[in-house]
Structure formats: structure tokens, C-alpha cells
Amino acid sequence: MKLRNRLGANPVNETGHNTPHKPNTTNIHTHGLHISPKGNADNVFLEVGPGQKQRYVFHIDEDHATGTFWYHPHFHGSSNFQVLSGMAGMIVVQDEYWELPEELEKCSCPNYCENDIPLVIAPTLQYSEESIPVMFGNLQRQIQDYPEFRHDQYVLSDGSTLAEWMMDPMNGMNYFTVNGQLHPNMTFTAGTMKRLRMVNAGGAHALELEVRTISGSPCEWREIALDGVYLKQPRFPRANQTLILPGGRVDWMIKCGVGEHQLFSSVKPQNNPSMAMFDRFNGLIATIHVEANDAPTWDFPSNLPQLPSNYPDLTATEQNVRKYIYEFGPEHTINRELFPADTSTQIRHKMRLREVQEWHIINMSPFLLHPLHIHVNHFQVISYNRYTGPVAVAEFDPNNFDIVRTRLVDQNGFHCQFQWQGYNPESATTDGIDMTQNLFYLGHDERYNNTQGTLGYAQVGDYMDTMPVPPHSNITIRFIPRHYRGKTVTHCHNTVHADTGMFLLTRIVRRRGSLTGARIDSNGTYPGTCHPGDWYPGVSTGDGRTLVQTSHSQPPIQPNRGSTTAHFRTWLLANYAEVLADYNRRPQFYQNKYLLEFPGRTIG
Ligand SMILES: [Cu+2]
Structure with missing residues (x-):
């Protein structure tokens, strides 16, 4: 593939690293493909400036998963501009038709391309x-x-x-467009199965998909693949809707009765406990017009194609796992810091080829969901665990809601001795702040296991490359790095967050390669910890040591300035009449704002 950058010169007064910059510099990331992250393959460190060219070679192994992938620019600093401007396309690794069950073969390329429909769903x-x-x-x-x-x-x-x-x-x-068109219409014939390959080619908004029947008899649909990987069986999702986060893909099989239908992204309050404050698109995607026909109808297959050996079931693996903690932190940090500019300090974790990785993905934010994306290797979702880690409490300016400062406290409201890169010692406060509003989203382990689930949960056992990480969640994933060595990136797939530093670099080394040299801590602080002595899962440094917390000097204690939500609450109660009047005037303005709920007084 040849990339030719015909954009004009970049602006001269540039900001720098971890800020949006070089809007006309680009490159290509092949999201989800299991190919090399080096050289002129899926190398997001290539920099193709205005007027420059780059030749890419993507080598797809014979045992690569067949499915739906996509490509988009990934230069650190311009990817948000470029992805949100529509620079994206789909990649389909085509099935071998003889490996498909007949029901699926008849709605898939190569033999039935007329029923195999790519939908690149992109925001303006x-x-x-x-x-x-x-x-x-x-x-x-x-x-x-x-x-x-x-x-x-x-x-x-x-x-x-x-x-x-x-x-x-x-x-x-x-609105969102589909393959560049606004609200396009698809015409189906009744009973004919279609395969929809859908990618959320956006950067900030979740798609929460369902089919609405406007007239006539309804549609039936099943999810058959996530992020380019087949499920075991076709399934109707636990939450009755299909979630596609920015970067994610889902394949459906769908057949409809005669009538008019809508592919719709519909935001439902019952999904708030997992989706939290993530932006969610509410609106029409496409219409489906279904005509009568005496064409044959058929059902969903009972099983889907077997996965290649890259995707073993690791849910029961107990031995020889390499543990790692991956922590989404305050103000677009991962593992306590923004993506370092100094390349000598960038590598935070090393992995050996063919060794099982077990990562605990945790999110310290009291209200923000982050979509986790890992390059090169898909990962399997293993479990939802209790969240016992620190809480990132932000204080907002009540006038404009800008963050004034963020500090980490434990779940009882006690100040953490282990803080983060942007911590300002002056913001230390006395302990014992009111945590009720800051622990609002706790309990994902119980909700995942004991309810029908809400939309922001992945399903245990699934392989994926882009996973929702709700606020205060603790999710175990496992995967085995296969085939390819080199520096690889993991990051938040909110493209604003990614461009501003929510990026972490790992390196895959050979089978018996050294694991030393990765900087797991941030200035003596390990992800997941709050107080000296906090349990830190035995992460081996590879040189025989196992990391254990010892001590850390305690920052000076300052008077309590109160928490974010306390500020917000005070402001809201003081301005309640005004806010309520505004709500009545333009309710849609408040549609996705769930913070406006306090005991006895609910808005929106
Ligand atoms: Cu994020």
C-alpha cells in the first residue's frame, strides 16, 4: 500500500508532545491485524509529513483470523483531527468459503458478496x-x-x-455517517440473511445499536464476531443491544420481515452503571427497506468457524502467567504518567513471545470509561474483579468545570502516599473526605456476575482488541504475544485522550529474551497502589526479583479543600432553580449528563 501525503505544510507555531500538533502529518495503523509493529508494517512511529510518501507492506499470515478490521492514521498528536475528519477505511480478511457453515457462507464473500455489507460508521x-x-x-x-x-x-x-x-x-x-453517506437506505428482501460488518470509526462516541421496526414484521439479528474474531455461536447480546466503542467492530447476521426498519444507536439509562460518563450517540444510523420475495429463507448457524491457534482459551490457565497492572489514571495518564517524550524511558513493560500475559486493567476515575486498545495481539477477557484501588478525586472550578487539581485517595477518603505525575503536594488535604459521590460506580464485579449485564461490559471468554473499562472496574485479561517482536503501543481509544498522552509502550522480545530494562514504576510508585505495603501482584522484573512495596515519604498534609463532587453539589444546590429552568427549556442539552442526580432532587 502506498501512502502519499498531499496535505499542505504544518502550522509554524507548534505545540508539542502530548498535545494536538502537526495536523498534516500522518501514517497508517491497521487496527486489529496481527502483523509486525516494525519497519513499514503496522508501525505507528512512522512519520509521513506533508509532501512525503511511505510504502507499506502488510504481511497477512496464513493462520490469521478472517474477519473485519480497519485502518486509520495514528501519528501521536494528529490522529484525533484526522480520524474525526473521516480518514478511515475497512479491511476485510476474507474467509475461505469451505470453512464457513452454509448459513454463514451464503451471506459472506467470496461467493455471496451481495449479502456481505461493510458499514464504516463514522462521526462528523x-x-x-x-x-x-x-x-x-x-x-x-x-x-x-x-x-x-x-x-x-x-x-x-x-x-x-x-x-x-x-x-x-x-x-x-x-450525526454519524455510513460509508460517507448520511442516513443511507439499505434494501433487503424478506427472509434473506445479510451480514453487516460494522466499525465505529470514531474517536469519542459509543454506538449502542439495535434495530427498530417502524412498520411490518420485525428483524432478527445475532452477533457473530467481535473485533474481527468469530464468537463460538451466534448470540443475542445480554444487554439486548450491541456496543461498539470507538475502534471496535461487530459483525451481525440479520434477516428482516417485509417493512421499514431502522439501524439505530439508542442511549438507555439502564446502561449508565457501566457506560458512565462516556459520550454515547443517540440517533439514526441507516434505514432498512425490506421487500417481499419468494427467495429462500434460512436460519442462523448453530456454530461458527473455529478460531486459529492464536486464540486459545486461556480462562483456565493457572501457571506461568506474567502479571502486569495497567491502570487508567487521572488527566489522561496510564500507570501514573503521560506518555514520556524521552524514548529511553518509554518502555513500561516487556513481554516474551509465547508467554501468557495476565493483565489487570483498572480505572481510578470515579466517572469516566476508557476504551482499552492493545496493538498487534488480541486479548481474552477473563474476569471482573472487585475494585479496591485508589480513587482519583478531582476538584473542579464550579464556574467553568475545569479541573483545578486531582489527587488520589483510598476508598475511605484517606490520602494516598503514592500519588501520580501531575500531583501537586499543595493539594494534599486532611483525610476523611466524603466518598459517597466518588464511589458511585463501584460494584462491576457483582453487576457483571449477578445481572443481565449492562452494555459497557465485555463478556468473559471473548477475544477482542478494544474493550470498555468502566470507572472503578478491575478486569483481568490474558493473551499470548505471537509471531511478532518489537515496540507496541497500548492506549485509550478515545482519540482526544490518546493524542494528549493516554499511551503506554511495551516491547515484545524473543522467546528467551531479557525482561529487564522496562520501567514498571513511575518514580517509585507502582500502578494499583495507594499506601506503603499495598499488595502488588508479583510482577517479576525478569531478573529474579519480585516487586514489593516498601516505603515512600509522606507529603505534607494541607487543610481540606473538599472534593469535586462536593463542590459540584454545592454549586448545583445553590443554583437549583436556575438549572431546573434551563432543563425545562432545553431538555436534550441534559440528556447524557448523569451527574445531575442527588437524593431527592433529580434532573435529567
Ligand atoms: Cu480515555
């Missing part, structure tokens, strides 16, 4: 939510757009600014 810049004009304005500033075109200055013929026009819900600026 999402204007109609409250944050969106701000985001659009920031983008314009970052790419140094001409001042007279800025959203708050450009005046339309009716006298309103571009920003005001974008804010008006009547102008319908909040």
Missing part, C-alpha cells in the same frame, strides 16, 4: 452537544485556521455565528 465533528462547539473551536485554533473562519466569529447570512448555528438542534449537526 459532533456539534450539537454542549461541549462540541468548544471542541470545534479548539480544533480550529489548534490547526491555526484563519481567525475570520473561527466558529465564534464567522457570521452567517441571518446574523448568527457559526457556533450559534451549530448549537441549534434544528440544524441536525449531530
Whole structure:
């Protein structure tokens, strides 16, 4: 594949590392493909500047999974601009038709391509939510757009600014496109099975998919593959909807009765306990028109094709696992820091080929879900565990909700001696702050195991490459690095978070390679820990030592300044009448804002 960058020169007044920059520099990431992360393959460190060319060679092994993948730019600093501007496409690794059950073969390429439908579902810049004009304005500033075109200055013929026009819900600026088209129509014949290959080619919004029947008899659908990997059997999801996070893919088999139907992304409150504050798209994706026909109808297959040997069942593996803690932290950090600019300190974990990795993925945020993406190797979801780790308590400016400072406390509200890179010792406070609002999302282990599940949970046993990590979750995954060595990236697939530092580098070494040299701690602090003596799962350094916490000097204690949500609550209660009036005036503005719930007083 040849990449030719025909964009103009980058702006001259550039910001730098971990900020949006070099908007016209690009490269290609083959999301989900199990190929080399080095050289001119899936190498996200290549930098293809304006006017430059890059030749890519993607070698697909014979035992590669067949399924739905995609490609998009991945230059650290410009990927958010570029992905959200529509630079994305689908990659299909085609099935061998004789390996498919007949029911699936008849709706799959190579023999029945007319029933095999690729849907690249991509956002436009999402204007109609409250944050969106701000985001659009920031983008314009970052790419140094001409001042007279800025959203708050450009005046339309009716006298309103571009920003005001974008804010008006009547102008319908909040939508996803499908293969570049707005709300396209698909025409099916009744009873004919179709295969929909769907990718969420966005960076910030979840798709929560279902089919709505407007008239006629309903559709039946099943998930058959996640992130390019077949499930064991076709299944209807536990939460009755299909979740596709930015970067994720899902394949459906679907057949419909005569009538009019809609492929719809529908935000439902029962999914709030796992989706939390992640942005979720609510709206039409495509319409489905179904005509009568005497064509043969058929059912879902009872089993799906066997997975290649890259995807063994690791749920029962007990021995020889290499443990690692992967922690989403405050203000776009992973394992206590932003992605380091200094390449000599970037490698945080080393893995050997063919050795089982067991990672505990944890999220310290009290309200934000992050989508975890690991390059090169898919991983298997093993369990949902109790979250006992630190809580990242942010204090917001009650006037504009900007974060003033974030510090880590334990679940009883006691200050953590082990803090994070952006910690300011002046923000230390007395212990014992009220934690009720900060522990709102705890309990994923119980909810996962004891309920029908909510949409933000992956399913134990599934292989995937992009997984929801809800606030205060603790999820075990396992995988085996196969075939390819080299530096690989793992990151949050919220593209804003990724560009601003939510990025972590690992290295895959040969079968008997050395594991030394990876910097697991951040300035003496290990992920997952709060107090000296906290249990840290025996992560081996590879040189015979097992990491154990010892001690850490305690930062000075300062007077209590209160927590975020306490501030927010005070502000809300003081301004309750005003907020309620505003809510009644424009309820859709509040649709996805779940923080506005306090005992006895509920808004939205
Ligand atoms: Cu994130």
C-alpha cells in the first residue's frame, strides 16, 4: 500500500508532545491485524509529513483470523483531527468459503458478496452537544485556521455565528455517517440473511445499536464476531443491544420481515452503571427497506468457524502467567504518567513471545470509561474483579468545570502516599473526605456476575482488541504475544485522550529474551497502589526479583479543600432553580449528563 501525503505544510507555531500538533502529518495503523509493529508494517512511529510518501507492506499470515478490521492514521498528536475528519477505511480478511457453515457462507464473500455489507460508521465533528462547539473551536485554533473562519466569529447570512448555528438542534449537526453517506437506505428482501460488518470509526462516541421496526414484521439479528474474531455461536447480546466503542467492530447476521426498519444507536439509562460518563450517540444510523420475495429463507448457524491457534482459551490457565497492572489514571495518564517524550524511558513493560500475559486493567476515575486498545495481539477477557484501588478525586472550578487539581485517595477518603505525575503536594488535604459521590460506580464485579449485564461490559471468554473499562472496574485479561517482536503501543481509544498522552509502550522480545530494562514504576510508585505495603501482584522484573512495596515519604498534609463532587453539589444546590429552568427549556442539552442526580432532587 502506498501512502502519499498531499496535505499542505504544518502550522509554524507548534505545540508539542502530548498535545494536538502537526495536523498534516500522518501514517497508517491497521487496527486489529496481527502483523509486525516494525519497519513499514503496522508501525505507528512512522512519520509521513506533508509532501512525503511511505510504502507499506502488510504481511497477512496464513493462520490469521478472517474477519473485519480497519485502518486509520495514528501519528501521536494528529490522529484525533484526522480520524474525526473521516480518514478511515475497512479491511476485510476474507474467509475461505469451505470453512464457513452454509448459513454463514451464503451471506459472506467470496461467493455471496451481495449479502456481505461493510458499514464504516463514522462521526462528523459532533456539534450539537454542549461541549462540541468548544471542541470545534479548539480544533480550529489548534490547526491555526484563519481567525475570520473561527466558529465564534464567522457570521452567517441571518446574523448568527457559526457556533450559534451549530448549537441549534434544528440544524441536525449531530450525526454519524455510513460509508460517507448520511442516513443511507439499505434494501433487503424478506427472509434473506445479510451480514453487516460494522466499525465505529470514531474517536469519542459509543454506538449502542439495535434495530427498530417502524412498520411490518420485525428483524432478527445475532452477533457473530467481535473485533474481527468469530464468537463460538451466534448470540443475542445480554444487554439486548450491541456496543461498539470507538475502534471496535461487530459483525451481525440479520434477516428482516417485509417493512421499514431502522439501524439505530439508542442511549438507555439502564446502561449508565457501566457506560458512565462516556459520550454515547443517540440517533439514526441507516434505514432498512425490506421487500417481499419468494427467495429462500434460512436460519442462523448453530456454530461458527473455529478460531486459529492464536486464540486459545486461556480462562483456565493457572501457571506461568506474567502479571502486569495497567491502570487508567487521572488527566489522561496510564500507570501514573503521560506518555514520556524521552524514548529511553518509554518502555513500561516487556513481554516474551509465547508467554501468557495476565493483565489487570483498572480505572481510578470515579466517572469516566476508557476504551482499552492493545496493538498487534488480541486479548481474552477473563474476569471482573472487585475494585479496591485508589480513587482519583478531582476538584473542579464550579464556574467553568475545569479541573483545578486531582489527587488520589483510598476508598475511605484517606490520602494516598503514592500519588501520580501531575500531583501537586499543595493539594494534599486532611483525610476523611466524603466518598459517597466518588464511589458511585463501584460494584462491576457483582453487576457483571449477578445481572443481565449492562452494555459497557465485555463478556468473559471473548477475544477482542478494544474493550470498555468502566470507572472503578478491575478486569483481568490474558493473551499470548505471537509471531511478532518489537515496540507496541497500548492506549485509550478515545482519540482526544490518546493524542494528549493516554499511551503506554511495551516491547515484545524473543522467546528467551531479557525482561529487564522496562520501567514498571513511575518514580517509585507502582500502578494499583495507594499506601506503603499495598499488595502488588508479583510482577517479576525478569531478573529474579519480585516487586514489593516498601516505603515512600509522606507529603505534607494541607487543610481540606473538599472534593469535586462536593463542590459540584454545592454549586448545583445553590443554583437549583436556575438549572431546573434551563432543563425545562432545553431538555436534550441534559440528556447524557448523569451527574445531575442527588437524593431527592433529580434532573435529567
Ligand atoms: Cu480515555
